[in-house]
Amino acid sequence: MENIIDVQHLSYRYQDTDGRPALDDISFTVRAGEWLALVGHNGSGKSTLARAVDGLLPFSEGTVTVGGIKLTPETVWEVREKIGMIFQNPDNQFVGATVEDDVAFGLENRQISRAEMVPRVKAALDEVGMQTFAQREPGALSGGQKQRVALAGIVAIAPDILILDEATSMLDPQGRRDMLALVQRLREEKHLTVISITHDIDEAASADRILVIDDGKLVEEAQPAEIFAQGERLVHLGLDVPFTAKLKQALQDRGITVPAGYQTTTEMEEWLWQSLSNT
Amino acid sequence: MSNFIFGRYLPLNSIVHRLDPRSKLLLSFCYLIVVFLANSWLSYAILIGFTLAAILSSKISLGFFLKGLRPMLWLIAFTVVVQLLFSPAGGHVYFHWTILNITQAGLVNSGVIFIRFLLIIMMSTLLTLSTQPLDIATGLSSLMKPLRWVRIPVDTLAMMLAIALRFVPTLMDEATKIMNAQRARGVDFGEGGLIKQAKSFIPLMVPLFMSAFNRAEDLSTAMEARGYRDSEHRSQYRILTWQRRDTMTWIVFLMVVATMLATRRW
Amino acid sequence: MAITFEHVGYTYQAGTPMATPALSDISFTVPDHGYLAIIGHTGSGKSTLIQQINALLKPTTGKITVDDFTITPQTTNADLKPLRRHVGMVFQFPESQLFEETIQRDIAFGPQNFGVSEEEANQRALDMLKTVGLDESFADRSPFELSGGQMRRVAIAGVLAMQPKVLILDEPTAGLDPQGRQEMMTLFNRLHQEQGLTIILVTHQMEDVAAYADEVAVMQAGKLLTCATPQEVFSDPTWVQNSDIDVPRAAKFAQRLGKRGVKWDQLPLTADQLADQLVQHWPGMGGQHE
Numbered sequence: 001m002e003n004i005i006d007v008q009h010l011s012y013r014y015q016d017t018d019g020r021p022a023l024d025d026i027s028f029t030v031r032a033g034e035w036l037a038l039v040g041h042n043g044s045g046k047s048t049l050a051r052a053v054d055g056l057l058p059f060s061e062g063t064v065t066v067g068g069i070k071l072t073p074e075t076v077w078e079v080r081e082k083i084g085m086i087f088q089n090p091d092n093q094f095v096g097a098t099v100e101d102d103v104a105f106g107l108e109n110r111q112i113s114r115a116e117m118v119p120r121v122k123a124a125l126d127e128v129g130m131q132t133f134a135q136r137e138p139g140a141l142s143g144g145q146k147q148r149v150a151l152a153g154i155v156a157i158a159p160d161i162l163i164l165d166e167a168t169s170m171l172d173p174q175g176r177r178d179m180l181a182l183v184q185r186l187r188e189e190k191h192l193t194v195i196s197i198t199h200d201i202d203e204a205a206s207a208d209r210i211l212v213i214d215d216g217k218l219v220e221e222a223q224p225a226e227i228f229a230q231g232e233r234l235v236h237l238g239l240d241v242p243f244t245a246k247l248k249q250a251l252q253d254r255g256i257t258v259p260a261g262y263q264t265t266t267e268m269e270e271w272l273w274q275s276l277s278n279t
Numbered sequence: 280m281s282n283f284i285f286g287r288y289l290p291l292n293s294i295v296h297r298l299d300p301r302s303k304l305l306l307s308f309c310y311l312i313v314v315f316l317a318n319s320w321l322s323y324a325i326l327i328g329f330t331l332a333a334i335l336s337s338k339i340s341l342g343f344f345l346k347g348l349r350p351m352l353w354l355i356a357f358t359v360v361v362q363l364l365f366s367p368a369g370g371h372v373y374f375h376w377t378i379l380n381i382t383q384a385g386l387v388n389s390g391v392i393f394i395r396f397l398l399i400i401m402m403s404t405l406l407t408l409s410t411q412p413l414d415i416a417t418g419l420s421s422l423m424k425p426l427r428w429v430r431i432p433v434d435t436l437a438m439m440l441a442i443a444l445r446f447v448p449t450l451m452d453e454a455t456k457i458m459n460a461q462r463a464r465g466v467d468f469g470e471g472g473l474i475k476q477a478k479s480f481i482p483l484m485v486p487l488f489m490s491a492f493n494r495a496e497d498l499s500t501a502m503e504a505r506g507y508r509d510s511e512h513r514s515q516y517r518i519l520t521w522q523r524r525d526t527m528t529w530i531v532f533l534m535v536v537a538t539m540l541a542t543r544r545w
Numbered sequence: 546m547a548i549t550f551e552h553v554g555y556t557y558q559a560g561t562p563m564a565t566p567a568l569s570d571i572s573f574t575v576p577d578h579g580y581l582a583i584i585g586h587t588g589s590g591k592s593t594l595i596q597q598i599n600a601l602l603k604p605t606t607g608k609i610t611v612d613d614f615t616i617t618p619q620t621t622n623a624d625l626k627p628l629r630r631h632v633g634m635v636f637q638f639p640e641s642q643l644f645e646e647t648i649q650r651d652i653a654f655g656p657q658n659f660g661v662s663e664e665e666a667n668q669r670a671l672d673m674l675k676t677v678g679l680d681e682s683f684a685d686r687s688p689f690e691l692s693g694g695q696m697r698r699v700a701i702a703g704v705l706a707m708q709p710k711v712l713i714l715d716e717p718t719a720g721l722d723p724q725g726r727q728e729m730m731t732l733f734n735r736l737h738q739e740q741g742l743t744i745i746l747v748t749h750q751m752e753d754v755a756a757y758a759d760e761v762a763v764m765q766a767g768k769l770l771t772c773a774t775p776q777e778v779f780s781d782p783t784w785v786q787n788s789d790i791d792v793p794r795a796a797k798f799a800q801r802l803g804k805r806g807v808k809w810d811q812l813p814l815t816a817d818q819l820a821d822q823l824v825q826h827w828p829g830m831g832g833q834h835e
Binding site for chain 1: 413441442444445448449452493494497498500501502503504505506507508512513514515516517518
């Protein structure tokens with residue numbers, strides 16, 4: 001499959017005087033339709049990286065190519081047409097006075113006629129299950145509902161790429177699960193390419209591939225199972241430790257040897273049951 | 280704060296609520312002029328009748344308006360008393376002491392001032408009670424559209440106003456939260472002398488400004504990511520539609536004005 | 546400090562048309578040196594509940610006792626200082642309460658409001674910086690230069706500097722990365738163990754409930770569904786299902802094994818508890834002799 005995003009030798013400094021770059025010579029590609037997770041500590045540079053890809057930061061060195069278009073000050077609006085981005089704080093990206101106004105915001109910016117906007121707003125709200133909230137003001141919504149409205153705003157524009165910049169980190173567990181399920185469904189339906197920046201193990205597990213960013217550098221790139229196999233060390237990569245890894249450690253501390261590698265909960269359950277019945 | 284009715288929206292379903300905000304804004308403005316044109320008791324009676332009819336058809340209880348008057352009471356009383364004591368001589372003199380006179384003309388004048396105050400406050404309260412702030416903003420920017428020709432960035436101003444309105448409740452929540460946090464750290468808001476009170480606001484205002492700046496930065500990034508370039512090249516989702524009820528309202532209003540003008544002293 | 550709620554009810558904007566009941570008939574007790582977790586969905590009344598404990602909100606009905614201090618609907622604001630001195634409150638995203646020019650002055654702000662001398666407060670600030678894992682070099686820096694996680698530590702140090710006996714934590718780890726979360730929860734546990742602080746933790750993290758809390762209060766729509774040990778609360782699958790609460794991953798996993806026929810003496814709530822019991826069942830190990 002073709003690469004929809006191609007980042008080569010990207011470096012960025014917040015200020016010219018900064019000794020250490022926020023992004024340091026980062027190169028990676030994303031295939032069309034792929035789900036890529038970016039993980040790392042808070043402050044590691046992963047959000048900065050996502051912003052650079054969307055042309056929200058004027059990076060000094062390197063190239064970013066999105067859908068065959070090289071990102072320059074001239075092409076930045078063309079590039080942004082292809083990308084929808086959801087940020088961490090649900091309140092600070094809600095522009096409209098009501099839910100429907102907010103969903104329409106992106107369409108208004110693209111000077112879509114009102115006649116076309118009305119059905120698109122409605123369809124987008126249907127898609128995320130927020131149609132009954134169309135007239136509500138943001139104050140009346142939970143964090144999870146606001147993030148779904150943000151998703152509707154992106155669905156209305158129909159970009160190829162969805163970037164989630166810790167979009168679930170301020171939600172409660174229920175809101176997080178709902179949001180993740182919704183993204184998974186939309187991705188199937190719309191054949192979206194997804195980049196998600198996250199600390200959440202379930203969100204990272206949805207990815208095809210994980211990039212680990214530390215101190216502005218790309219330090220690791222592997223499939224989830226391979227990354228998760230690092231067990232307790234994952235905390236230092238900015239990820240939760242999966243439950244199976246914790247259990248494995250606890251068992252090993254008690255003298256029980258567990259097969260190497262990462263096990264899903266089902267695999268772990270199966271293995272334990274086999275071992276226990278093996279008398 | 281809670282009994283300060285002026286500037287608060289009361290969601291009800293009445294013809295007044297459903298009027299086009301442009302209609303209501305323009306009408307309130309014209310009403311302001313009309314009130315100053317009235318001069319005979321009969322013309323005032325007609326305007327009072329119109330105002331009461333407008334209030335009744337808004338389904339908002341009169342009590343709300345009277346409660347809303349309370350904070351303005353001192354201003355009204357002061358103006359009326361000044362009018363009463365310092366008006367020029369004319370007619371019967373009821374009371375005289377150095378430069379203070381209570382004359383018949385003074386009584387009439389203060390009565391007139393009182394009624395004008397009342398009418399204008401009632402009507403503008405009706406406007407804000409029956410119209411969402413956002414609709415007022417949309418209506419205002421729509422009415423100001425012609426100012427584009429003199430290079431006033433009407434759309435940008437309208438966008439700023441809409442965002443400000445959108446964030447008022449968010450920042451009010453934030454302020455409550457910060458006040459609570461500082462109370463828990465031993466701050467007494469609204470207690471002690473003036474200097475102590477002023478000082479107690481620093482732990483509230485600094486965090487509130489920091490939060491507002493951070494939100495503004497986040498918001499501008501999010502807006503840019505969503506394709507916002509400038510306010511002039513955008514289409515509009517929220518549109519206002521002038522309906523038959525607006526035309527009807529204006530016809531009634533103009534008829535009232537005509538009758539009022541006919542009964543005024545020329 | 547022990548805390549007792551007796552039939553506490555709270556209504557927002559009581560006596561107006563906008564009155565909304567937020568808490569009704571809440572009764573429970575947290576013993577001195579206790580560790581209580583409060584769980585429940587967003588909007589279930591958790592935040593309203595904890596604000597009663599230092600009288601930021603006063604009950605509309607009922608009575609709250611914090612040690613020998615009593616809060617009733619009649620309590621006046623003038624009487625609250627001695628209470629608030631002993632009840633430290635860490636709000637959600639507490640970093641938003643920072644305002645001073647230097648970190649040291651911000652941490653010293655609380656104690657000074659409660660009558661501690663400037664010198665003493667400044668010394669406490671330095672001590673608390675260490676407690677939260679920042680060194681003294683931070684003292685003279687502006688709190689606004691720090692990273693989000695560091696700002697949160699400074700805010701918590703500012704609460705700890707008041708030397709409270711009760712520490713109320715409203716989702717203290719929200720928005721932190723996993724390492725930050727772990728360090729934060731370890732810090733609170735240390736304060737609880739070493740200094741005997743009574744802790745009340747509002748959280749969505751069932752793993753933290755299982756790992757640290759003595760008791761867990763479950764809130765739903767302004768009512769207290771139950772207040773019992775995590776073991777009691779999580780062990781009844783039907784009740785858990787009906788109350789719509791999450792269970793710790795270890796418990797969920799153990800229940801799945803349970804369905805296959807593994808017998809648990811007591812439902813394990815953490816990976817360690819699970820492993821302990823698995824060892825008992827393990828062929829050739831623990832208690833299972835053939």
